[in-house]
Amino acid sequence: MVFKLYASPFPVAGGGIVALVLAEKQAAFELVPIDLRAKEQKAAEYMAMNPFGRVPAINDDGFVMYESRAICRYVDEKFAGQGTTLVPKGMKERALVEQAVSVESVTLFPPLDKVVWEVVVKPERGLAPDQAIVDTGLKEISDTLDVYEVILGKHRYLAGDDFTLADLVHCGYLPFLVEKGVDIMTVKARPNVARWWNELMSRPTWVKLQAEGMKSTV
Amino acid sequence: MVLKFYASQFVAAGNGIVALALAEKQAAFEFVPIDMAAKEHKTEEYIAMNPFAQVPAINDDGFAMYESRAICRYLDERFAGQGATLVPKGMEERAVVEQAISVESMAFAPPLAKVVMELVFKVRRGLAPDRALADEGMKEISNILDVYEVILAKHRYLAGDDFTLADLVHYAYAPMLAENGVDIMTVKERPNVARWWNELMSRPTWIKLKAEGMKSTV
Numbered sequence: 001m002v003f004k005l006y007a008s009p010f011p012v013a014g015g016g017i018v019a020l021v022l023a024e025k026q027a028a029f030e031l032v033p034i035d036l037r038a039k040e041q042k043a044a045e046y047m048a049m050n051p052f053g054r055v056p057a058i059n060d061d062g063f064v065m066y067e068s069r070a071i072c073r074y075v076d077e078k079f080a081g082q083g084t085t086l087v088p089k090g091m092k093e094r095a096l097v098e099q100a101v102s103v104e105s106v107t108l109f110p111p112l113d114k115v116v117w118e119v120v121v122k123p124e125r126g127l128a129p130d131q132a133i134v135d136t137g138l139k140e141i142s143d144t145l146d147v148y149e150v151i152l153g154k155h156r157y158l159a160g161d162d163f164t165l166a167d168l169v170h171c172g173y174l175p176f177l178v179e180k181g182v183d184i185m186t187v188k189a190r191p192n193v194a195r196w197w198n199e200l201m202s203r204p205t206w207v208k209l210q211a212e213g214m215k216s217t218v
Numbered sequence: 219m220v221l222k223f224y225a226s227q228f229v230a231a232g233n234g235i236v237a238l239a240l241a242e243k244q245a246a247f248e249f250v251p252i253d254m255a256a257k258e259h260k261t262e263e264y265i266a267m268n269p270f271a272q273v274p275a276i277n278d279d280g281f282a283m284y285e286s287r288a289i290c291r292y293l294d295e296r297f298a299g300q301g302a303t304l305v306p307k308g309m310e311e312r313a314v315v316e317q318a319i320s321v322e323s324m325a326f327a328p329p330l331a332k333v334v335m336e337l338v339f340k341v342r343r344g345l346a347p348d349r350a351l352a353d354e355g356m357k358e359i360s361n362i363l364d365v366y367e368v369i370l371a372k373h374r375y376l377a378g379d380d381f382t383l384a385d386l387v388h389y390a391y392a393p394m395l396a397e398n399g400v401d402i403m404t405v406k407e408r409p410n411v412a413r414w415w416n417e418l419m420s421r422p423t424w425i426k427l428k429a430e431g432m433k434s435t436v
Contacts, residue, residue, distance in 0.1 A: 066317060070316035098288035105323050147270050
């Protein structure tokens with residue numbers, strides 16, 4: 001049975017990073033679009049797969065799981081030996097990738113999520129953004145990126161000289177800001193971050209996903 | 219050279235979970251206390267190990283890393299074959315553990331941090347808690363625990379019938395709630411969560427760690 005990805009049909013957020021990982025691993029999959037506006041993720045059928053009622057989720061020939069970052073690790077392992085290696089084999093190299101993945105989820109993501117809510121989601125619903133929340137969030141993100149600047153002065157990607165899951169997870173939400181004209185990723189004061197970000201945004205799998213959208217490969 | 223564990227002396231947060239993982243793995247280590255009040259985490263020496271200037275960090279015979287959840291994964295692998303197995307060998311079993319760890323860091327920890335800030339830290343410092351924020355946090359935690367209740371009806375621990383890193387990461391902040399009169403982890407309405415939480419709180423490694431505090435094994 002083919003690998004099924006249950007996600008919102010837009011190449012963003014958790015669904016977007018899983019789609020990107022599937023592309024990096026050259027893995028065949030069927031997209032089952034979940035309509036978030038119609039709250040399909042809260043329907044009993046979906047909740048049976050993910051009791052937290054969130055997207056994305058996968059069903060790999062009967063093995064069901066959720067949480068995009070966990071799915072990414074599973075996909076890398078399941079399709080080991082094809083495509084890009086997203087999590088290195090070596091124990092120490094892998095630990096450094098997990099370290100960087102943790103920074104994204106624990107330190108960068110919380111303020112980013114808040115800012116995206118204000119500048120992307122609220123306007124879509126006809127609500128005005130709370131500028132104080134935006135400013136505080138952007139300051140926190142900027143402080144984190146100042147450390148990225150130091151890290152990226154030492155090697156090409158966040159966990160070493162190879163592209164890994166640690167870099168990939170940054171493609172879920174930061175592009176929202178960029179799309180809204182927030183240039184925090186490419187400011188001149190952080191040339192290493194800008195170089196790294198431009199590399200991520202030029203990565204062929206990313207460019208193709210954004211151009212073609214979320215779609216089954218089978 | 220023996221593993222060095224740099225942390226605050228308080229058995230809580232990331233410091234607490236790495237100390238617990240070290241105990242679970244029966245690992246030999248030297249505890250190097252970092253005095254946050256004296257800003258020891260902001261010294262050049264410490265920042266060289268963790269550019270984000272947070273605790274904890276480890277230095278395993280020259281291999282330095284930070285981010286508590288990443289450190290725990292490294293310790294489980296580094297000390298494989300001794301103590302508890304915190305991350306299973308099987309691909310699918312491991313994926314389910316990573317799924318549960320992701321829920322803790324992305325969904326459980328943020329509202330918990332809100333509640334701990336208002337009802338524990340502020341109160342300790344004689345500041346008035348923001349009741350609205352605390353209530354909001356409690357509601358979010360309760361929503362997550364309602365799903366844990368469903369999950370914990372199916373197996374003994376969060377990712378199956380064995381204690382894993384998915385359970386261990388929950389020792390970071392939730393114990394502080396009960397210690398400060400907030401009994402959300404053991405309410406009658408969620409008997410499975412209460413049973414699971416009581417098991418975690420009775421685990422011998424935790425009891426010993428709380429009783430004896432952070433200290434070197436060498």
